[in-house]
Amino acid sequence: MSGKISFDDGAAYERGMGGWSRVAGGLFLDWLAPAPGQAWVDIGCGNGAFTEVLMQRCAPAVVQGVDPSAAQIAYAAARPGAAGAVFQVGDAQALPFEAARFDAATMALVIFFVPDPTRGVAEMVRVVRPGGLVAAYVWDILDGGFPFEPVLAELRAHGYTPALPPSAEASRMPALRRLWEAGGLEAVTTREIAVERHFPDFETYWDSSTNSGSVKSTLAKFPAEKLAAFKDGVRARLGATADGGVSFTARANAIRGRVAG
Numbered sequence: 001m002s003g004k005i006s007f008d009d010g011a012a013y014e015r016g017m018g019g020w021s022r023v024a025g026g027l028f029l030d031w032l033a034p035a036p037g038q039a040w041v042d043i044g045c046g047n048g049a050f051t052e053v054l055m056q057r058c059a060p061a062v063v064q065g066v067d068p069s070a071a072q073i074a075y076a077a078a079r080p081g082a083a084g085a086v087f088q089v090g091d092a093q094a095l096p097f098e099a100a101r102f103d104a105a106t107m108a109l110v111i112f113f114v115p116d117p118t119r120g121v122a123e124m125v126r127v128v129r130p131g132g133l134v135a136a137y138v139w140d141i142l143d144g145g146f147p148f149e150p151v152l153a154e155l156r157a158h159g160y161t162p163a164l165p166p167s168a169e170a171s172r173m174p175a176l177r178r179l180w181e182a183g184g185l186e187a188v189t190t191r192e193i194a195v196e197r198h199f200p201d202f203e204t205y206w207d208s209s210t211n212s213g214s215v216k217s218t219l220a221k222f223p224a225e226k227l228a229a230f231k232d233g234v235r236a237r238l239g240a241t242a243d244g245g246v247s248f249t250a251r252a253n254a255i256r257g258r259v260a261g
Contacts, residue, residue, distance in 0.1 A: 011075065012212040013047050017109075019208075020147045021049040024195045024252050025108055028137045029057055031191055032256060037061045038103035041127060042085075043092050043120070044068075044110030048076025051085050054106075064097070066090035093119040100129040107136040109252070111176075112165040121183040130261025134185055137193060137254035138171045145171075145251030147195070148209040150237035154230055155218070163214050176255045185257030196249040202235050205246050 036059035042051045045065030055063060063085040067073050070089050077087045090096045092107070092114050105124040107114075114120040124134045139146045141164065146152065152162045169175050173190055180188045199205040210216055222230060238246040 011047075013072070014049065014075075016208050016211050017147065018047070018049045019197065020195060020250060021109060022053055023197065024137060024193055024250075025050040025053040026057065027193045027195065028108070028135075028252075028254055029053065031193070031254060032133065032135055034058050034104060034133065039101065040064070040104045040106065041066065041095070041097065041102045041124075043095065043105060043107045043124065044113065045072075045076055045087065045108075046110075047072045048079045048082045048085070048087070050106075050108035051076060051087075052079050052081040055082050055085055062086075062102075064088070064102075066092070066095060068092075093123060095123045095127050097127045099126050100132075102128050102132065104128065104133040104135070107138075109138055111136050111138050111179075112141065112167045112169075112171045114170075115166050117167050117170045117179055118182065121179050121185075125183050125185065125259055128259045130259050132259045133256060134180070134183070134259060135254070135256035136176070137252045138176070140192075140251045140253050141165065141171045142168055143172070143251075145253075147197075147248065147250040148215070149250070150234045150248060151209050151215060153237060154233040155215070157233065158230065160218060171253060173253045173255075176253055180255055180257045183257075184260055186260050188255065188257040190253065190255045193252040193254050194249055195252065196247060198241055198245055198247045200243070200245045202231075202238070202246050205238065205248070206231060206234065 039062035040060050042065045045051050045067045051065045065087040073087045105128045111117050155162050241247050
């Protein structure tokens with residue numbers, strides 16, 4: 001099980017990751033506690049799940065969303081909750097903005113997808129004014145924090161190697177801190193964000209965590225008996241709730257710093 005990880009279906013992403021993204025994004029913004037009326041750039045905005053939270057909670061003056069996927073950008077631009085944000089196709093390693101344009105730059109669940117995270121951080125620093133905010137959060141995918149870890153763990157138990165983002169090491173807190181400090185950012189601080197979600201039944205979690213990508217294509221090849229056993233293994237890795245549902249707690253690593261000057 002391998003292959004390039006890409007996101008071109010905004011609706012599929014919403015079914016799978018949208019809920020996780022919104023909860024994590026809200027906790028992230030609570031931690032940042034930004035002032036209203038600022039100009040933001042949301043880098044790797046995807047289908048706009050975090051952009052929507054930013055628009056609704058932070059009263060920004062300007063929000064620019066950038067993502068390499070035209071399909072994701074189209075989905076984001078159609079979100080009613082993100083009305084007022086401007087979206088465009090762009091590369092995190094070569095942002096289409098002049099220097100010092102923004103008060104804040106964020107990467108929400110993105111930095112481990114950037115082929116060269118050092119360049120990605122440098123671009124955030126470039127487009128943010130002196131004293132402005134550069135911040136990110138990312139699922140702790142190498143240490144069991146990914147929302148779909150129960151599925152990935154069961155795949156590994158069956159001898160499969162799930163695909164990882166190209167810069168997966170950047171998901172670890174020490175690596176994030178090195179990136180921010182190497183980028184010349186000041187007052188660098190970090191925190192772990194825990195996101196617990198409850199699902200009314202196992203099938204709801206299963207559908208949301210296996211509806212796209214290489215996981216979906218791999219499981220489609222399982223015969224019925226093997227798939228049933230696989231699902232039992234995933235179910236055993238989830239927490240059972242008193243109402244018959246299931247729960248899981250994902251973890252993200254977050255970081256923030258200020259542009260020098």
